[in-house]
Amino acid sequence: MLTAHRAVVTRTRAHTSARTLFSSAYKAKQRLVILGSGWGGYEILRAIDKKRWNVIIVSPSNYFNFTPLLASCSVGTLEFRAAVEPVRRYTPDVVSYTAWCDSIDFKHKKLVCMPSTPPAHFDWTEHPTGGSDINESASTVSGSTEKFQLTYDKLVIAVGAYNQTFNVPGVKEHAHFLKDIKDARAIRTRILECFEQANQPTITDADRRKLLNFCIVGGGPTGVEFAAELHDFLHSDLARHYPALARMAKINLYDVAPVILGGFDTGLQEYATSKFKREGIRLLTQHHVERVEAGRMFVTEEGEVNFGLLVWSTGLAPNPLIQSITEAKKDERTKRSLVTNGNLNVLMKDTNAPDPDVFAIGDAALIQDEPLPATAQVANQQAKYLTRRLNRLVRSGRVDEAPFKFQNMGSLAYVGDWEAIFDRTKVERGPKGKETGRLAWLLWRSAYFTKTLSVRNKILVPMYWFLNWIFGRDLSRF
DSSP states (O other): OHHHHHHHHHHHHHHHHHHHHHHHHHHHSOEEEEEOOSTTHHHHHHHSOTTTSEEEEEESSSEEEOGGGHHHHTTTSSOGGGGEEEGGGGTTTSEEEEEEEEEEETTTTEEEEEEOSOOOEEEEOOOTTSOOOTTSOOEEEEOOOOOEEEEOSEEEEOOOOEEOOTTOTTHHHHOBOOSSHHHHHHHHHHHHHHHHHHTSTTOOHHHHHHHTEEEEEOOSHHHHHHHHHHHHHIIIIIHHHSHHHHHHOEEEEEESSSSSSTTSOHHHHHHHHHHHHHTTOEEEESOOEEEEETTEEEETTTEEEEOSEEEEOOOEEOOHHHHHOOSBOBOTTTSSSEEEOTTOEEEBTTTOOEEEEEEEOGGGEEETTOOOOOSHHHHHHHHHHHHHHHHHHHHHSOOOOOOOOOOOOOEEEEEETTEEEEEETTOSSSOOEEEEHHHHHHHHHHHHHHHOOSHHHHHHHHHHHHHHHHHOOOOOOO
16 A cells, blocks of 8 residues: 555656656746737737747737728628637647736836636536535636736737727717727627618608618728728618618718828829719718717717717727836827837836837837837738847847838728729839729739738638628628
8 A cells, every 4th residue: 555655656746847847948938928919919929939939928809800801891791700810829839818918017027917808607516426406505606807927038019009089978888999800790780780670660760760870980991991881781782681771871971180081192082082972971071079879979060960870980099008007108199109219129218228128019109200100001010020030039149130110011991882092102112103993992802812811711701702792791680
């Protein structure tokens, strides 16, 4: 008996020793922590040398949103899975935590994180034999929502930004945003819900027009593309299945600026404006929303406006993590971005010196004296630049000091009915120019198709485009 016990202890010690050696070898690699799984964070996750870095990603979502396709998903042109890439595609080589980072201790290189998953509740009763019986009294076990800490050797802050509401009362409660695949699902459900409600025999025509009044606030690319996709949806599938109701539906696009698509060439702005007017989309520029209530908003220039769906797309607000940081320099104008040097290292407030171990990219960052647009294109290029530096550092110990240089590849926007606009008037390399109509639409679709990251989505995206062209969009609400 004693011999057997000693054998068990010996095996246990051997097992423990092996496990400790494995853990020690794992920790020998430098720890790279990535905050965020957007255009910046996901690109680094995808391309970083995972054999040489101990990579940890912390993000409230366990997927990457391919944001240019969200407007198509919101009306059923594409299915939702075609616009996301899973973070756990790279596990177990990468440790992934579905959590928010609440605070950063730059001095001690520590992060405080909070799980973004809801606590689990289980009702169960144990018998002495291990069985259970529903007639016995139950006890509840709650999942942990306690904060946890992480340490880092190198840190990449790529948390992005939130939706800007300009503190207009009621927007967060009664409007829809379009920055996440969950937003696209909610919008698609609401559009179909409006038509099903308006189709009820007890509804008056006046109430039907209120339900079928679709409002969009924000005349940037997101608002314009959603208006175009919604117009296509109304005048194809919905007009075929709800002919009387589709004639009552209206699309209104509001913006405080005098023109839509402010970052585009003037000629392209005029083209999009004239096309929207021909298609019956009301462009209400230089209009200001005072407040939003359930089913209605109050506009300074119009008064009360009833709506069935309100989509809000007016810019970016600071991420709470960026707001909580006091040690680093921030952009004085917007307060939503950490200031970095040309190598994307965060500048500290007291010394104005870059932190060699902390980087910031995307919408959460601003290069000092070099303002760049808050676009996916910028975040993606910054991530590729930073990945090259980090991989070179871990492989050779040397770092290229050449600063980041943004290469503008042009801008695209869909304007409906298989037409788009393509602006290359501000590019530094390659041919300059602009394009409209079907050719621009082909460029728009080919660009988004080639940028989808996985082979799976390179198959799914054109497949759904083809299927919906042949059979129409699915109008099921579930």
